[in-house]
Amino acid sequence: MLAMAKETIAGLAKRLGISKASVSYALNGQPGVSEVTRRRVLDLAEELDWYPSSSARALSRSRAGAVGMVLSADPLLIGTEPYYMGLLAGIESALAEGDMALMLRMVGKDPLQEHAIYERWSGERKVDGVLLFDHLHDDPRPALLERLGLPFVLHSAPESARPTSFSGTTTDHDSDSARIVDHLHATGHRSIAHVSGPHSFVHEEERIRGVRERADGYGMTVVQYEGSYALEAGHDAIALLLRAASAPPISAVVLGNDLMSMGALLALRELGLRCPEDVAIVSWDDSLHCQLASPSVTALSRNTVLQGRVAAELLLLLLDSGTLQTRSMPSSELVVRASTGG
């Protein structure tokens, strides 16, 4: 058992008295072998529980059998954001079905590091494609990947900002925005604030526009504030927005993610304001935090697992058939909770 020589395809061939080529054809379901031979090969492989070497395969097929994903965000934020774990789970499940591995890298916010990783991956031919998240305004990454010849899928790219030809998912931010604003309007709010994430994200631009347009339609006033997704940002935004006396006074705040919403709740508590009586809160991202907070927070619930899954599926499709395709994500649901009087 110790010095068990690793079987190779040549070994199998010798045992069966046939050529390497036949074994290979048999294993890969390709024509060129009789059914009888194919069965013999597959049976023997099963019996020896032998698998073809992935690196040999990768070399001869010129295909790495893996796709890459770079999580570039504040490491601290990554840990607290359940968002990424959901994505990962979805991606993983799709990739596993397609017999692809996931190559994961985590780096800080420095874009140069991320670019360097892509260059390296491409040079070493270590991944066959890349998953791109958090699409930026004037994002340099699609062009870079195109130059490197690395296929990619862009997650949640709005129609307006997409590169000429690409595969990707789209999210209907207008409908999401409408869902939130409609709810606030229906519950009597006429002056709201919107604490978004960084404007550098394309999806934030879309949300900002979406909220403003919908609110305009109702004749509501909207104050915009740019946050960072960090808890403190939500906290500080509230402090700032509510201190600045506006007429009519802000009675509801929409925050770009769950962390900022938690920060907002803390700030309200400090200011001695009640939620939802004095100020209502809506989070653009649902999570356990929203459920557990007191009051529990009304939140737009996206199915992150599904999003990851679809993005990965698009990449697989692109990789083995070259098909560029766009898929729109199912629209999110607004889970109404206590923070808006639900």
Place this chain on the structure above:
Amino acid sequence: MLAMAKETIAGLAKRLGISKASVSYALNGQPGVSEVTRRRVLDLAEELDWYPSSSARALSRSRAGAVGMVLSADPLLIGTEPYYMGLLAGIESALAEGDMALMLRMVGKDPLQEHAIYERWSGERKVDGVLLFDHLHDDPRPALLERLGLPFVLHSAPESARPTSFSGTTTDHDSDSARIVDHLHATGHRSIAHVSGPHSFVHEEERIRGVRERADGYGMTVVQYEGSYALEAGHDAIALLLRAASAPPISAVVLGNDLMSMGALLALRELGLRCPEDVAIVSWDDSLHCQLASPSVTALSRNTVLQGRVAAELLLLLLDSGTLQTRSMPSSELVVRASTGG
């Protein structure tokens, strides 16, 4: 730019008028080339920004250049547990430094699935080693991996339960337990409950023993309860434990993770009990949840990033020098918050 032929080591060699072998030696910092030649090679590689093909390397070196990790847990739990993200971040940073890739798989709780993945990885020689987390009582995985010839590192394996020869990290559960019980004793509690995670985890056995022994030393009574790490488990445990009249009545509950602690808080609220006045709560795992809850929850804070990092470092060490080694994790800190009157 389009049909840019991929450079190969043969191409470099031809350009420089030397042999493939020399190029290879130069690139890998091996003896056999003059300094002049080495520089010429490195400069050219840089200029063309060329990297050796990872799959070719993997094949000829018989080394995959990757390590594997299977997250086998309730997918729902994985998403909400910041624990795993922290581990991942630590692992990733160590692996990146050692030029190793992380191969991540997520599967449900079914152990057979996990075993199948290891078999496959080993057969395909897709990973050079494996990181093992959540050590189980009578864990079959070390033996399996040994049989497969896959090096591995066992995270947080207590002295008592470790296989004969292995690399791994150890956690001093006795000192952790003492830290918690000491704090409860000091704040006046004499009758406590301990809602652990599943007994199948070795670390839970250790914690249970640790808590009991330390409490015994103080003459405190401890009621043990086996939870599942899910929020509901914490909730139900509280309901059950406090309903069962005991003498003296339980005045503090230690819960095995942050989710169960949140469940406990919910249950207390439902029962109309105040925390910490009526019942104090301690969580064995810190997270944002503990910080944000009201009351905020006293928690044992482990540095999960560091834990991941150390585990990965041990695996790297094992892989490229064959050294088996054990490293003990720094002991955790108890962060005292409102739930114990802090």
Place this chain on the structure above:
DNA sequence: GCGGCGTACTGAACCGGTTCAGATACTAGG
């Protein structure tokens, strides 16, 4: 002048698969 040695370098084998261009046998058509 000769044997011995260290350095710089090279050709060829090798890692373990895939795949192409035949070779062989067997079947069907005329």
Place this chain on the structure above:
DNA sequence: CCTAGTATCTGAACCGGTTCAGTACGCCGC
């Protein structure tokens, strides 16, 4: 019966690196 065509199978080249054995050369001591 001969030929064309098809199904089955094989040898060898190939993917792009690493590495071993061996060559050539300069330098040393004696």
